[in-house]
Amino acid sequence: DGGITQSPKYLFRKEGQNVTLSCEQNLNHDAMYWYRQDPGQGLRLIYYSQIVNDFQKGDIAEGYSVSREKKESFPLTVTSAQKNPTAFYLCASTQGGSTGELFFGEGSRLTVL
């Protein structure tokens, strides 16, 4: 079945540690996105990528980094520079640019201890 796989689903991190969240899609979509969601809030765009080896900052990119070395993979690293990283992270992809439906992974919940 086609879809987006995020891992891990739950992650605990100590302050000062970098962590990487995995996102893999087998939908053959060109565009991929990372969003952050805080309790009772909507989704805020961290980074997005339209093609391999290219990506753009979203509205809250500080403290995060990404790579897009393969079409199907778009990992997100939460660095120690991110001051408040505890959140629900969602990876999404679409084929149709901004007119197409966003398909979401199941999300990764990061908790900083």
Added chain:
Amino acid sequence: QKEVEQNSGPLSVPEGAIASLNCTYSDRGSQSFFWYRQYSGKSPELIMFIYSNGDKEDGRFTAQLNKASQYVSLLIRDSQPSDSATYLCAVGLYNFNKFYFGSGTKLNVKP
């Protein structure tokens, strides 16, 4: 100013009633409009999308778009307890190929 604004709710309606959810957006370059449903702890799932002014119906759901007023709405007819969730309005910006989301409206359908 936020790109997409929604009333956070909660909006409470009795079972069988019509639920009306509203959304306004600020960027006139927006070209695509989406409603997602999100259950607690889960990822969003698409309910409706609309690109042109007017109404679009799909089963119990109707999306309404008014680009002049920069306003999008979602009507849910014959509301069911299973419709209880947070509804996210999203807007696609053509020039930047990205999507902005509102903070969501929590809907409670009471049996």
